[in-house]
Amino acid sequence: xxxxxxxxxxxxxxxxxxxxxxxxxxxxxxxxxxxxxxxxxxxxxxxxxxxxxxxxxxxxxxxxxxxxxxxxxxxxxxxxxxxxxxxxx
Numbered sequence: 001x002x003x004x005x006x007x008x009x010x011x012x013x014x015x016x017x018x019x020x021x022x023x024x025x026x027x028x029x030x031x032x033x034x035x036x037x038x039x040x041x042x043x044x045x046x047x048x049x050x051x052x053x054x055x056x057x058x059x060x061x062x063x064x065x066x067x068x069x070x071x072x073x074x075x076x077x078x079x080x081x082x083x084x085x086x087x088x089x
Contacts, residue, residue, distance in 0.1 A: 025070060029063040 016023065016031060023031075036058065039051040 025063055025066045028066050029059055032062055032066075033059060 014031075014034070016027065018027075033055055037051060037055045039048050043051070
């Protein structure tokens with residue numbers, strides 16, 4: 001029987017929880033930005049500054065579209081409820 005060795009590397013894991021509510025658009029935006037942009041501790045200051053400026057610009061865009069998705073989901077749910085109520089009349 002041949003044996004194969006393998007290595008598994010795990011990245012960092014973050015757990016974000018809330019109590020009695022879902023995550024806000026702002027919280028989801030920050031979670032997304034943490035995955036999209038990471039600046040190493042050893043990065044030169046000009047690189048860090050540029051990355052943080054980019055993160056700030058990206059925050060505005062991501063937050064806008066997450067809010068749009070939340071609104072769209074609400075519209076969809078209302079339409080589904082209205083259709084179900086109409087069927088049950």
